[in-house]
Amino acid sequence: TGTILNKALGSKSSSLSNDEIIRGLKEALTIGTDSSAKRLNKADGFFANAAIKILMPEEAKKAEKTLRQFGMGSLVDKAILSMNRAAEDAAGGISTIFWDAIKGMTLTDGLSILRGGDFAATEYLKKTTTAQLTEKMRPIIEASLSKVNATQYWKDVFTAYNKLSKTPVNTDLSAYVTERSLTGVFYSVGQEEQKIRKDPAAQVTGLLKKVFGGN
Template identity: 65%
Template sequence: MKHIFLAGALCVTMLSGCETTQQILSTLPASTGQPNSFQIASGLKEALTIGAQNSASRLSAPNGFFTNAMLKILMPPEAQKVESTLRSLGMGGVVDKAILAMNRGAEEAAKSAAPIFVNAIKQMTITDAIGILRGGDFAATDYFKQRTTAALTTAFSPVINNALKKVDATKYWADVFSVYNKFSKTPVNTDLTAYVTERAINGIFHEVGVEEQKIRKDPAARVTELLKTVFGSQLAQNK
């Protein structure tokens, strides 16, 4: 997602009264050079919107999960022995189709993440924002986890389930592991959709965390004057 629209995003989606960035900056206390509470809240909302849009855009792109070595969704560890057996029996193609379907489902589901994050951002209070600014390297990501996990799960599950059904992955998974669990001391979760949904959401939060670190630590990532003011302040540095 391009940054170009973000210059006016505060007026459209996050701030009451449609104040412009310049109007907000004019309230900066001249004596201290530090942002006031309103600026902090505005800057955090702008930063989180940038991070959420970028994260969702990357992961919803073709191969956003599938070719990402860190986030690619594979069979869960407890199923790897079964996977190995299936491959040795010449059924590797079936397993590969299931893995591809898991990642394609996650990529499709990621398209619905940004609006959910933006809704959480709209509800952020000034107290929330100050706590996030001073709360440590991943305070914003943790805020998202608390406020959006339930909504993301609701939005992601049907999309992922449909992707898996297209290749009969859910049926195959349930059939195989229902039998396997009868004889195993370490049963495998037969709900493949739930497993992939959890991994997809974890991937989204990982990318949001990456974006948060960029804005906190890299001045070049602060692409507006408001971000430079808030994240360059002593308050942001003294966490």
């Protein structure tokens, strides 16, 4: 299977126009981001995926270990599950921000993606959408954390731990879950980009087949 780079830049006889290249990239990114949003915005979208599952933050690892040693592991388990449920709930709102970034892609952006590495399109989205996604997702995450009782579970964990420790933990829960959610989103988009670049079965439209070399 050829790659978009081979197709677009590697042959003088390429029949692809600049317009087709940009439309192909936009189509690939739209499909990839929509697929990611749908996959993440359901039960276990984060929780069952070891690559992006949200665990306790580094500064809370000692708290987790201590509570498990004292037979309070269920408090930690509830907190971890609820953080992932909040991320899954918030993932439904990411598509529109991605669409705006994709619509705004220029020929210069497109050619830069073509000349970049295997995750160049994902890196483009990361660069152009992280600030907006953080701003949009933070309040959604906060509402979701409250909805799935994560805020209470988190409080339970650290109320219990801070009674046992001289060094209390005061992590900003919504900031942490927002940051880990975005890491998971971009990881997922990157996986979709790889599929479209390399797997003919993922090139689901005529334009994608033409641009990415499926047929």
